[in-house]
Amino acid sequence: MYHETKPVTGDYAVAVTTSDIPLVEKILPRTGVLQRTASTGKSTQIIAANVDMVLIVTSIKHPEFSDGFVCRALAGASWKDLAAVIVLNKMDLCDQQDEVLKSRIQATYDREVTGYPLFPISCITGRGTAELLRHISGMTVVMTGPSGAGKTSLVKYYNPSLDVRIGSLNPKTSKGKHTTVAARLIPLEKNTAVIDTPGLRMFSIDHIPRNDIQFCFPEFRNYLGECRFRDCLHLSEPGCAVKSAVERGSISKIRYGKYINFMNEKNS
Ligand SMILES: Nc1nc2c(ncn2[C@@H]2O[C@H](COP(=O)(O)OP(=O)(O)OP(=O)(O)O)[C@@H](O)[C@H]2O)c(=O)[nH]1
Ligand SMILES: [Mg+2]
Ligand SMILES: [Zn+2]
Known part of the structure; x- marks a missing residue:
């Protein structure tokens, strides 16, 4: 038909x-739609529909953590009013030295700073997986992240009888090989479901209008409306409340830097 x-x-x-x-x-009719700009750059692609939350699945290394990817995916979720959490997988690979980066990531994104829950987990040791499952209980959530971060490994951890392909990494680049090729909804316990999706090279947010990017950074919200100019875009305008908050350390410099990048990209 x-x-x-x-x-x-x-x-x-x-x-x-x-x-x-x-x-x-x-x-x-769809609710809770996660979208990104398609790789052709021309159209908007729906990654999943009727979701309650987005899990941005990343790792500190193998593959390397990317603030750019995380901030784009967070903005994409926020633009559609979707709650998001950051999953830091493969914690079993981290040693003392990586703790510095982990602390930095926590300081940038964690609930008190930016408003996003962050779950350090491991699909090998099981660390943090029970807390994450409790957090998504009763919901339908969609996972997005770079290839090889362990999205499929996580659903397999929760449902070991699942027939899914888990891929190896490219040993030279520590990136995944785009093993999952189609999104799939996997029911877990108690009305909980996870949508596994193909890994992305980039979470493109070209579809978000330039003036709306500021609303996709929840930590800016307390300051919007307090700038000297009503149409302030928080770039180089004088009397900007967002920039003052960055200078005081109330907004992360890394997050603000990504905001500037996204705004500049839309100029070009
Ligand atoms: N050490 C370690 N390796 C993991 C962990 N989770 C997944 N891996 C490994 O990471 C590799 C990639 O795992 P996948 O689950 O296929 O990754 P993915 O995110 O689904 O990748 P795509 O389908 O390509 O997007 C595999 O070799 C997994 O065994 C973990 O917690 N610790
Ligand atoms: Mg996969
Ligand atoms: Zn401003």
Whole structure:
């Protein structure tokens, strides 16, 4: 049966099931949509629909942590009013030296600073996985992250009987090999479901209008409206309350730096 909208993972649909292959008749209205700009840069791609939360799955190393990826994905979630958490996987690979980076990441993103819960976990030792499962209990969540961060390993950890492919990393680059090729919803216990998705090279946010980027940084919200100019974009305007907060250390310099990058990209 013909319908204009293509179903995406997480959709609810009305389907006719009189034959072996169900025919989708109608896709029900979507809530909680995670989007990014497609790699062609031309259209917006829906990663998953009807989700309650986004898990940004990353690692400190193998692959290396990227503030750019995390800030883009956080902005993408925030723009669609989706709650997000940062999952720092592969903590078993971290030694004393990596603790410095872990503390820095915590200081940049953690709940008190930026408003995002951060879960250091390991799919090998199980560290932090029970806390994360409690946090997503009863929800449908979508995972996004770079290839090789361990998204599929995490669903496999929660549901060991699952038939899924886990890929090795490229030994030279420590990046993944884009093992997962399609998004898939995996039911876990107690009305909880996780959507596993293919790893991304970049979480592109070209679809967010330039003037809206400021609203995608929740830690800016207390200061918006306090700038000298009503149309302040918090770049180099005098009397900017956001910039003062950065200078006082109330907003992370790294996060503000990403804001500037995103704004500059939209100029070019
Ligand atoms: N040491 C360690 N390795 C892990 C952990 N989690 C996953 N891995 C390894 O990381 C590699 C990539 O895991 P995947 O689960 O396929 O990663 P992915 O994020 O699903 O990758 P894509 O499907 O390509 O996006 C595999 O070799 C896993 O065994 C972990 O907590 N610790
Ligand atoms: Mg995968
Ligand atoms: Zn300002």
